[in-house]
Amino acid sequence: NGMEFFRYEGDCADVPRVEPCVLTMDGYKEVPVRFYPPQPRLMWLKLDPETGIGEPVPFGDNTIEFTSDMLKGGCASTTVIVHNNSNRSLDIGKIGGLDPLEEPFAIMDDTCSDTTLDFQSDCTFMVNYCPSDNGQYTDTFDIPSSDPNYPSQTIEVTGGS
Incomplete structure (x- = not known):
């Protein structure tokens, strides 16, 4: 075949x-x-901050967007689930290690950095957004892995208040 x-x-x-x-x-x-x-061996799920429900998202759709209505107490956060979709283990490097997020964004509760994901397993981290003033913000961060075809994925984060 x-x-x-x-x-x-x-x-x-x-x-x-x-x-x-x-x-x-x-x-x-x-x-x-x-x-x-080839298909990337890693995929990710963006969880809806209100419902906590997520759908698999290809890395080509690589944007996390925070809107003003998501801000509660001046901050918003979203959980990202990284899933190893391959039939072998993958090493994950430091999330945002080469391209870190700057304020008002931050990576929190990171269980992915510097770990090995067994096949068909997950890890999670949160992206936090706490703007100190009104305005539009944009930044990027990287997700490095041992995937030989896609060794690094770049995610864009945007926010408005």
Whole structure:
């Protein structure tokens, strides 16, 4: 039905993924192939701050947005669940280690940094937003991992008050 290749070189090394290519096997057998980008091994869930319910979100949808109606006592927070969707363990580096959040944002209650996530397991952290004045704020932070295809994911955080 199909084979999954994690890397390729030789005949198809310079062919962009998703483009057709012909592999030569054993020096004379030609096999038409098409390589597709692999799925990230990590996915994340954004939890609704009101209901606590979350849905899996691809890292392409990488924004956490805080709105003024979410502020309770001047602050708002949301829980992020990081899920290892692969069939092997993944190491998670320090959340925000290379790209830390600046005030008024902060990472709190972090159970993900510097851990190994077994396959199909989760870890969590909270993103806190406590603006001291009115205005729009934007920042980013990174989620590093040992995923060979997606070693770091960048998440954008926005807030308005």
